[in-house]
Amino acid sequence: MDINAYIILSLLIFTIGIVGVLVRRNAIIVFMCIELMLNAVNLLLVAFSKMHAATAATKAVASGAADAQIFVFFIMVVAAAEVSVGLAIIVMLFRNTHSVDINFLNRLKN
Amino acid sequence: MGITTIIFMLLSLMAVGSAIMMLVTRNPVKSILWLIVVFFAISGHYIMLNAQFLAVVNIIVYAGAIMVLFLFVVMLMNLNADSEPTRNVRLQAVGILSGGSLLLIILSALMKDGGNNVVQMRIGDEGLISNLGKVLFTNYVLPFEIASVLFLSAMVGAVVIGKK
Numbered sequence: 001m002d003i004n005a006y007i008i009l010s011l012l013i014f015t016i017g018i019v020g021v022l023v024r025r026n027a028i029i030v031f032m033c034i035e036l037m038l039n040a041v042n043l044l045l046v047a048f049s050k051m052h053a054a055t056a057a058t059k060a061v062a063s064g065a066a067d068a069q070i071f072v073f074f075i076m077v078v079a080a081a082e083v084s085v086g087l088a089i090i091v092m093l094f095r096n097t098h099s100v101d102i103n104f105l106n107r108l109k110n
Numbered sequence: 111m112g113i114t115t116i117i118f119m120l121l122s123l124m125a126v127g128s129a130i131m132m133l134v135t136r137n138p139v140k141s142i143l144w145l146i147v148v149f150f151a152i153s154g155h156y157i158m159l160n161a162q163f164l165a166v167v168n169i170i171v172y173a174g175a176i177m178v179l180f181l182f183v184v185m186l187m188n189l190n191a192d193s194e195p196t197r198n199v200r201l202q203a204v205g206i207l208s209g210g211s212l213l214l215i216i217l218s219a220l221m222k223d224g225g226n227n228v229v230q231m232r233i234g235d236e237g238l239i240s241n242l243g244k245v246l247f248t249n250y251v252l253p254f255e256i257a258s259v260l261f262l263s264a265m266v267g268a269v270v271i272g273k274k
Contacts, residue, residue, distance in 0.1 A: 001118055003227040007220050009122045013148075015213040016129040022205030028138055028184060032145050035176065036129060039152055042164075046237075047229050050159050054230040065236040066245045072164055073246070076171050077257045081264035083176050087183050088271040094187050 006047035013040035027090050027100040031083075038079050042072045114231050117158060125151035138184045142177055149173045159229070161237030 013036060020033030049068030056065065090100060097104045125148050132144040149172045156165035235241055246254060 001114060001229045001231050003229050004221060005118065005122075006229060008217065009125070011213055011216055011220075012126050013129055015209050016126070016133060018212060019206055019209035020133045022209060023202050024133070026138060026189070028180060028189070029141055032132070032142065032180065035172070036132070036145065036148065039149065039168075039172070042168075043152055043155055046156060046159055046161050046164060049236065050161075050230045050234065051227055053234050053236055054228050065234070066241055067249075069161055069164055069237055069242055070246055070250055073167065073242075074253060074257065076167060078260070080171055080176060081260050083179060084264050084268045085271065087179055088268040091183060091186070092271055092274060100187065100189065 003047060003051050006044060010040045010044040010047070013037075013043070025101050025103060027093065027102045030102060031086055031090065035079065035083070038075060042075055045069075045072050045075075114158070118155075121151050121154045121158070124148075125155075138189045139181065142180050142184065146173050146177050149177070156237075158231060159237065160232055160234050163237055163239045163242050 017033040017037035017040065020036070021030050024030055024033070045068050049065040052068070053065035093104070094100055128144045128147040128151065132141050132148065135141045135144060149168060153165045153168045153173075156162070156168060
């Protein structure tokens with residue numbers, strides 16, 4: 001499979017995430033779109049690591065393809081920590097305003 | 111067209127279609143369920159790339175833990191389709207337009223047709239658990255331990271923010 005196919009797929013998923021952040025107003029959906037963007041990047045990292053493995057196999061150098069997958073693993077770890085704190089903030093927002101509309105957050109302006 | 115290409119096309123269609131359905135669905139619970147379908151499709155891609163550890167971790171961590179957390183929060187807040195006011199149509203059009211132009215720009219910047227940049231499919235042992243575990247516990251021990259401190263601080267932060 002050509003690497004360009006994976007680039008197109010990851011970009012499509014990433015763009016859907018960006019459009020979701022721009023279009024939706026529900027804070028939880030916006031947060032889910034951020035998760036979608038992280039996953040698109042993860043998929044592209046794994047595809048590039050396998051591309052690296054395909055080129056390194058011919059050159060008989062030590063393959064660094066496992067490093068990229070460790071990197072994806074750490075992205076997942078940070079995403080899990082981020083979700084726990086972010087959802088706590090959204091729950092606190094809902095408790096104060098009885099809504100998850102992100103436009104309520106503009107009161108930080110004053 | 112080989113079986114690999116057909117499976118790739120099916121999984122890609124599933125991922126992109128479910129992601130679009132996640133955006134257009136008004137009901138937050140259905141939106142979360144569509145996102146779980148996207149994660150399963152991406153896990154299928156990982157299996158096709160022979161990254162089996164990441165495929166399993168993706169299902170366990172994302173579909174199993176994170177999305178269940180989202181589902182709990184949505185059901186705790188009792189949100190439904192008409193609790194979200196719509197953004198006006200002009201702003202929506204601007205959002206879709208800017209996203210599409212970003213797609214075109216990055217696509218034109220990244221697409222090159224030089225060399226044989228072929229991705230290794232269904233072979234290679236870089237993504238197997240024994241190999242990744244060896245790398246993780248020799249070269250990456252310090253980041254692994256720092257990740258545990260990060261989890262502890264995230265846990266404390268979530269409890270402190272949630273208790274107020």
